[in-house]
Amino acid sequence: MSAGIDLENVCCDFGTFRAVDNANVSIRPGEFFSFLGPSGCGKTTILRMVSGFIEPTQGTIRIGGKDVKGTRPNQRPTALIFQNLALFPLMPIWENIAFGLEVRGVDKATRRRRAEELLKLVDLPDAADKMVSQLSGGQKQRVAIARALAVEPSVMLLDEPLSALDLKLRQHMRAELRAIQKRTGVTFIYITHDQGEALAMSDRVGVMSQGRIQQIADPREIYNNPVNGFVASFVGENNIFQGEIQNPSGGMARYVTPHGTFRARLGDLGGMPGKLYVRPEHTLISATPAEENSIPVTVGDVSFEGSFIAIHATSDTGAHLTAEIRNDGSATVPERGAKLYMSFAPERAAILPDANVRG
């Protein structure tokens, strides 16, 4: 069983401080949905409102279509997983997993069977009789997930559950979590400040800043078509130009800057000024000027990043730019001091407002 979650005009105030400002989102049953944003943007507050530990100051939260106002956390069909797992060290793994069932009066044989099923589900079939201290960080994390799933929640709420793990394990657990979620079909709401994590695992992502949801979309859309500069910068690198818009037409515009006049896609500015954003992997280098959006530069640092090489350069007018080329031998890597041109295709660049912030 999985349930959808709807937030309708949800606000949360702590005294005079508004931690969550007018959140609207419909999370589908069985969806892996992440809230992504920097520390303090209100992600945990949203999770705590869904789980029932705090009530919204305004607005409505529905789980499975039912308004949950006044419903206590233990009466909601949600299970919460933290970074701090709070497993019981003196109980074997299977009893840890079955603890919630014991509280509900389920008999021992059924508890054991259910624990073993869940251990298979999280890919730890031989761990039932081990103790917590015998497991690695990632294995403990999987036990915590199995324990949360034991009480058959319709919604799993995960609060940065991987942040205590080292990088390799975290990357491995991304795939594991995603696989467990798809196997169970339970709705997952995941919060993280790690954009790689959110983009890799989620069906959709809600990017947040200063209490406001900035954009809700699938990971590709978030990366390829960010709605504002905050989202563009939070999920990746950019070359950014500041200038004036000229001749907007058909979703494109000319953009006049001290570094050149460019053509780019025009985002929804909502009356706000815009800057031009283009990703380093869409910034091209050439020995001769490109037909449009071409900037003469001098190469500075050339940094080897594994799968790609970052070329940092400064334009004759003082703009700092970065282009990335793939490390597959297909392009000549320029040297420091080389004079060349950086350019970008108009449809790869967008003029965007800064962010949707409290006015």
Ligand SMILES: Nc1ncnc2c1ncn2[C@@H]1O[C@H](COP(=O)(O)OP(=O)(O)OP(=O)(O)O)[C@@H](O)[C@H]1O
């Ligand atoms: N009980 C509280 N009383 C007062 N302010 C609070 C309370 N809980 C959270 N806040 C504030 O609300 C804002 C949002 O907090 P929240 O914990 O939701 O952020 P977050 O995005 O989850 O950050 P982090 O990633 O650091 O956990 C922060 O500025 C925080 O200081």
